[in-house]
Amino acid sequence: xxxxxxxxxxxxxxxxxxxxxxxxxxxxxxxxxxxxxxxxxxxxxxxxxxxxxxxxxxxxxxxxxxxxxxxxxxxxxxxxxxxxxxxxxxxxxxxxxxxxxxxxxxxxxxxxxxxxxxxxxxxxxxxxxxxx
Ligand SMILES: [Zn+2]
Numbered sequence: 001x002x003x004x005x006x007x008x009x010x011x012x013x014x015x016x017x018x019x020x021x022x023x024x025x026x027x028x029x030x031x032x033x034x035x036x037x038x039x040x041x042x043x044x045x046x047x048x049x050x051x052x053x054x055x056x057x058x059x060x061x062x063x064x065x066x067x068x069x070x071x072x073x074x075x076x077x078x079x080x081x082x083x084x085x086x087x088x089x090x091x092x093x094x095x096x097x098x099x100x101x102x103x104x105x106x107x108x109x110x111x112x113x114x115x116x117x118x119x120x121x122x123x124x125x126x127x128x129x130x131x132x
Pocket of ligand 1: 092
């Protein structure tokens, strides 16, 4: 352990600068300087770690956002490709929506034929059975 490390350790153990300076046989300003340097160094490290965390969160957030975007986009593509009829007259089943038109989307389930989705709010309306 060098004098600098000794100073920090003893200071953290509760010794006074005066005592440490006497033990090390150096000037009190010397030990104070060492200690302050150490505090600054730690502060800098903490700041860097904090920035790193903020940056990581921001990257994670961005990735999540891109995934959501991709998912929404893929759904839109899928829906568009599978929409058989864009103008089925149907009153939206939800009270908070005035939709009068639904689109008929072919199902990706084998046992189901298609479903209606409100063109205004985009919510599922009902499943349609195979006709005939
Ligand atoms: Zn609706």
